[in-house]
Amino acid sequence: MRFMKTTENKDNVRQAVQRILDGYLEMNNHRKTPERYAILKAVYSMEGHFTLEELGAKLSEEYKFPVSRATLYNTLNLFMELRLVIRHRFQGSTKYEACYEGDSHCHQICTVCGKVTEVKSPEIAEAISQLHMKRFRKDGFSLYIYGICSTCQAVITRRKKNKNQTRKITE
Numbered sequence: 001m002r003f004m005k006t007t008e009n010k011d012n013v014r015q016a017v018q019r020i021l022d023g024y025l026e027m028n029n030h031r032k033t034p035e036r037y038a039i040l041k042a043v044y045s046m047e048g049h050f051t052l053e054e055l056g057a058k059l060s061e062e063y064k065f066p067v068s069r070a071t072l073y074n075t076l077n078l079f080m081e082l083r084l085v086i087r088h089r090f091q092g093s094t095k096y097e098a099c100y101e102g103d104s105h106c107h108q109i110c111t112v113c114g115k116v117t118e119v120k121s122p123e124i125a126e127a128i129s130q131l132h133m134k135r136f137r138k139d140g141f142s143l144y145i146y147g148i149c150s151t152c153q154a155v156i157t158r159r160k161k162n163k164n165q166t167r168k169i170t171e
């Protein structure tokens with residue numbers, strides 16, 4: 001199991017994902033454009049979930065390597081095919097995330113404000129590894145748990161209280 005990500009680990013991951021991209025491009029006789037490698041590097045230096053815009057901003061501001069929206073989109077689609085990136089359709093926004101081996105995790109999603117938090121659960125990881133699937137090799141998982149965050153819960157409780165109070169006054 002991989003719980004800790006050290007810098008050394010991150011470098012290894014970066015090299016490994018680059019090799020996957022190398023292999024794919026060579027095998028399919030695609031050109032090794034610098035864009036693809038710059039985008040891959042940016043993806044693997046983003047923390048957690050990010051939007052297409054945030055990735056574009058990182059490339060143009062930090063790497064001084066501006067890439068068109070269409071190129072970003074197409075390249076991310078390629079990375080998804082290679083299982084280097086995962087796309088999440090969260091409430092009202094599409095977010096991407098680097099995923100390479102053992103990066104399986106759970107997301108808790110507030111259905112009121114849409115806030116997404118990552119949760120690590122060794123119990124769930126263990127349960128899924130024990131899960132027997134027919135004619136299927138498991139590679140990883142991404143789980144969504146829906147509910148209401150404590151901030152939204154507090155707002156809802158306050159609103160209910162206010163309603164009850166006004167009712168009492170008018171009664």
Ligand SMILES: [Zn+2]
Pocket residue numbers: 110111112113114115148149150151152153
């Ligand atoms: Zn919330």
Ligand SMILES: [Zn+2]
Pocket residue numbers: 048049097105107118
């Ligand atoms: Zn995630």
